Amino acid sequence: MKHESAFQPISGNSKPKVLTVGFLLAPNFTLSAFSNFIDAIRIAADDGDLSRQIHFAWDVISHDNQPIKSSCNIKVVPTRTIYEKKHYDYLAVVGGLLHANHKLPNQSIEFIQEAAKHQSKIIGICTGSFILARAGLLNQSKVCVSWFHHHQFMHEFPLLKANSDSLYTIDNQMITCSGGIGALHLAAHLIELHRGKYEAVQSLRILQSDFPLPAQTLQPPPTTVTSARSPKVKKAILFIEKNIRSPLSIEEIANNLNLSTRHLERLFMRELNISPTRLYLKLRLGHAATLIKTSTHSISYIASECGFIDLSHFCRSFKEEFGLTASEARQQSNHVQ
Known part of the structure; x- marks a missing residue:
């Protein structure tokens, strides 16, 4: 099924409407994901x-008028509050750090839920997908x-x-995006849909990027995958x-790769100098x-979630790998926060 068909491009014979985009920025949001998307628009x-703002118009929305701090400590000033009840064609929720104290207030969550009821297209950018999932908006969607x-x-x-393969996913009313360059190419897709291919390419060219990448384009993989040349090793990772x-x-x-265990081990040692x-x-x-x-x-719960049946084995392995115990790592993290 081609989910993009849920969006209807504007007819070339009619006067194009102004497409409105509202941005809700989570506390400690990812600045690059936000800037990539909004600059293309x-x-x-x-x-x-x-x-x-002739063909697109946008607002940064908040439950108050206080500047919103990004994860790199740059602040963005809202241009409108949620209480004005403005309808947006697209409502983009930009996430960031996932710590428990970095959440959107309940008023903003209710605003997103109301926007979904009134047929706004809802976009989760970066960890904005977590926010939408917690709001119960992704239960029927691919994410x-x-x-x-x-x-x-x-x-x-x-x-x-x-x-976690594609750059972004469009599933009818709900859109989710990996962030980074995914946000840039999702914006280009929407530009192409509502203004045309030339305008989408032009936006990317000005931003020193290449042609628009389709949704199914693979995300840039982890470093371990990138450093491997063999497709078999990449798939194994x-x-x-x-x-x-x-x-x-x-x-x-x-x-799964139609290889012998011995052959796979040889490939890993040759490519990465480490056993699988x-x-x-x-x-x-x-x-x-x-x-x-x-x-x-x-x-103990985290150890189980990471596939360790024996807690003592986990604790021993953790200290060997990082030079400190799991408890010490948590204490350091709490001190930094």
Whole structure:
């Protein structure tokens, strides 16, 4: 099914309407995801180079008029409050850091839910997908999340249909985007849909980017995948990344790739100078470290979520990998926050 068909491009024989976009920025939002999206829209909005809101118009919305701090400490000043009840063709929710104290207030969540009821297209950018899922808006939708947050998303929403392969996903009224360049190319897709191919390409060219990438374009993979040249090794690592919680055996991974275990091990050593078993352990421990720093779950629970049946084995492996215990890592993280 081609989900893009849910959007109807504007007829060339009719006067194009002004497309309105509202932005809700979560506390400690990702500035690059927001700026990539809005700058592409800004360029396409004008017929010249004056940044006039002719074809697109936008607001940064908040429950109050206080500046909203991004994760890099740059602040954005809202232009409108949610209490004005303005309708937007697209309502984009830009997420950022996932710590428990970095959430949108309830008033803003209710505003998003109301916008969905009134047929606004709802966009979750970066970890905005977490916000939409918590608001109960993605229960019937396919969801795109960054590979960096995939395990965390599946841990919190195990029943949702999430993927970390594509740059963005359009499923009727709900749109989710991995962030980064995904936000840029999602904006280009909407520009092409509502203004045309030339305008979309022009926006990207001005921003020093290439032609618009379709939704199914693969996300840039983790560093371990990028450094591998062999397609078999890359696929094996993706199997590992997607099965942190319930680890597969190396034999199962090899079978999925129509390889012998011995051949797969040779490929890993040749490409990455590490065995698949050792890499699997390092990625599981890395995910555990992320959960320890960003969640309040117990150490034993996190160990189980990362596929460790034996807590003592987890604690020993964690200290060998990072040079400190899991409890010490959590204490350091709390001190930084």
